[in-house]
Amino acid sequence: MDASLKMNGLADGQVLETRPARHVIRPSRAEAEMAVRTLIRWAGDNPDREGLIDTPARVSRAYEQWFAGYDEDPAEFLQRTFEEAAGYDEMVVLRNIRFVSHCEHHMAPINGRAHVGYLPRNRVVGISKIARVVDAFSKRLQIQEKMTAEIANTLEAELQPHGVAVVVEGAHGCMTSRGVHQSQVTMVTSRMLGLFRDEPRTRHQFLSAIGLAQASECGNLFP
Numbered sequence: 001m002d003a004s005l006k007m008n009g010l011a012d013g014q015v016l017e018t019r020p021a022r023h024v025i026r027p028s029r030a031e032a033e034m035a036v037r038t039l040i041r042w043a044g045d046n047p048d049r050e051g052l053i054d055t056p057a058r059v060s061r062a063y064e065q066w067f068a069g070y071d072e073d074p075a076e077f078l079q080r081t082f083e084e085a086a087g088y089d090e091m092v093v094l095r096n097i098r099f100v101s102h103c104e105h106h107m108a109p110i111n112g113r114a115h116v117g118y119l120p121r122n123r124v125v126g127i128s129k130i131a132r133v134v135d136a137f138s139k140r141l142q143i144q145e146k147m148t149a150e151i152a153n154t155l156e157a158e159l160q161p162h163g164v165a166v167v168v169e170g171a172h173g174c175m176t177s178r179g180v181h182q183s184q185v186t187m188v189t190s191r192m193l194g195l196f197r198d199e200p201r202t203r204h205q206f207l208s209a210i211g212l213a214q215a216s217e218c219g220n221l222f223p
Ligand SMILES: [Zn+2]
Pocket: 103, 104, 105, 106, 107, 108, 172, 174, 175
């Protein structure tokens, strides 16, 4: 296997695709609003009553914000890097990047935060760009495991650092508001690449920085 393929965490022959699916033909706004009317009726209410009359238009506009990530390519945010970092080669960590995503199984909201670390190799990226990568991937229909991997793989492929670490914590609306009604449960997913995967000390330093080192010491989390 090619070493560079191994490093970016992709399987043999797998290609990193950060752009949204092509060949999706979007319906018209009128069609989208009709679909919302159908769901209102499915819920058991009358879409023509006064309080609901503008709801299909509002929901369609809200979708444009919640799913804005389909119009963005996160890899593009990382194209501008700075090589003059005075030889800085220590860990860079962004904690508590808030996001709102939607699970692809129920289209219910996922409220969460992402923690991202990387070990620069000669070049660094503006920190707001890392938050934008998280934002763009979150504003698509997602499962948290996939989103975690997408963030890490994109940083790995575009920055080619010595390592990337991503931990995502999410509260899933489909679990907190329906089904088993577990209101306090959050899900934690992680992806460690390069030195974060190979060096326990580096991984521990990252987990300490984001306040999860204890979790890793007293359980099988992040072994
Ligand atoms: Zn769900």
